[in-house]
Amino acid sequence: MGMSKKASACAALLLCFFLQLSSSVNARFAPSQETQRADGLCASLVLPYRDYACQEFVAQTSDGFLIGVQRMWRPDILKGKNAQPVLLFHGILTGGDVWVINPPGEGLGFIMADAGYDVWITNYRSTEFSYGHLSYKPSDKGFWDWSLDDLASEDLPSVLQMIYSKTGRKVYLVAYSEGAQSTLAAFSQGLCAELVSKAVLMAPVSYLTSGPQLIYIASTLRLQRIYEALNIYQLNTRSPGGRALVDLLCAKSSVKCYRDWFRLFSGFTCCINSTRRAYIDEYETQATSVKNLDHYSQQVRLGTFGKYDYGEEENMKRYKQKTPPDYDLSKFPSNQIPMLFISSANDSLANIVDVEHLYREIPPGFQRRAVENFGHLDFVFGDTANRVVYDYALEFLA
Known part of the structure; x- marks a missing residue:
């Protein structure tokens, strides 16, 4: 069946938008190499505050991605001491900038450095403050052939191993x-x-029985199939074309987006300073793969927390079973490593039903805190997160 003129126009808009996102990648790095970058996270967001030092590193994954990692600290506090390293790991459609986009006293990166920690910030593979891939460019399909599974098996282990090799400490x-x-x-x-x-x-996102508007739209429309038909593999909204894309997606559903990516991606927010929205918009959102978003929508459809569903034939090749296996949360070491979970009943992405489901699945022994009236993005952008959330984390880690 042929496409209508309206559908053809929509397809053309989508294709043009994503082709504009292609850029060259400098991939001349060795694993765990320190580097310099004039437009990096250190230069842009940390070093302008003169009390802080910051270095850029590159951690290479086994599948060829070059992960941007920043190390920041307070020289006047550490004075050569072998401080405890702490790694900050961001969420979907954002980058490591979320930890330092709020000023000292509010951003968790600054707060941890002020407390005397050796602070490391990671940026997952497709984000602005990482360094691309050894072989692929962002215009290549292979650059976007990944999901949560790969962040778990590649990005996080590679960065943790690099930090351990540099510091000699857990x-x-x-x-x-x-x-x-x-x-x-x-x-x-x-x-x-x-x-x-x-x-x-x-x-803590795990199960996703429901979600904010973008996850709902992705689950309903099966965006992976639509985008693959158009050879589109990434999602980014940091351009006028990207905002038009969001509105186009919303027009295909009964959900109204109001051109507000905050509400579209995370639902309710309470505590983000409206005067800082334009500044935050300079850095966010950041690109993720359509496959990663489809993995989220899969969890909504199936009600499971499991690996990516490739279809019965490919699942048999990869997993030796027709359906994707669930992550075995009974093996999660919450009874071996001291852990604190912090959630909010008003978080529409890590909502209270799904978080309670998670708590029933993992072994006992962990600590938990519930904060009041906080939305998902308030945990990193909220100007009261320092006292509503971060004080719990600092107390626990101390």
Whole structure:
């Protein structure tokens, strides 16, 4: 059946938008190499505050991605001491900038450095402050052939191993949203938990029986199939074309987006300073793969927390079964590593029903805190997160 003129126009808009996102990648890096970058996270968001030092590193995954990692600290506080390293791991459609986009006293990266920690920030593979791929460019399909499974099996282990090699110490891990979900997936498979001595999981996404508007739309429309038919493999909204794309997606559903990516991607927010929205928009959102978003929508459709569904034939090749296997949360080491979970009943992505489901699945022994009236993005962008959320994390880690 042929496409209508309206559908053809929509397809053309989508295709043009994504072709504009292609850019060249400088991939001349060795694993765990320190580098310099004039437009990097250190130069853009940390070093302008003169009390802080910051270095850029590149961690290479076994599948060829070059992960941007930043190390920040307070020289006047550490004075050559071998401080405890702590890794901050961000969520979907954001980058490591979320930890330092709010100023000192509010951003968790600054707060941890002020407390005397050796702070490491990671940026997963497709985000602005990472360094691309050894072989693929962002215009290549292979650059976007990944999902949560790969963040758990590649990105997190590679960064933790690099930090351990640099410091010789086990790491404190603070993971948020998809960072927490990747931690759950990695640790439940026995990956890299031996490199972590304490963990804080904030807004811990796992099961997704429901979700904010974008997840609902993706689940309803099966966006993976639509985009693959158009040879489109990434989602990014940081351009006028990207905002038009969001509105186009919303027009295909009964959901009204109001051109507001905050509400579209995370639902309710309470505590983000409206005067800082334009500044946040300079950095967010950041690109993720359509496959990763489809993995989220799969969890909504199936009601499971499991690996990516490739279809029966490919599942048999990869998993030796017709359906994707669930992550075995009974093996998650919440009874072996000190852990704190922080959630909110008003979080529409890590909602209270799904978080309680998670708590029933993992072994006992962890600590939990519930904060009031906080939405998903408030955990990183909220100007009250320092006292509503981060004080719990600092107290636990101390």
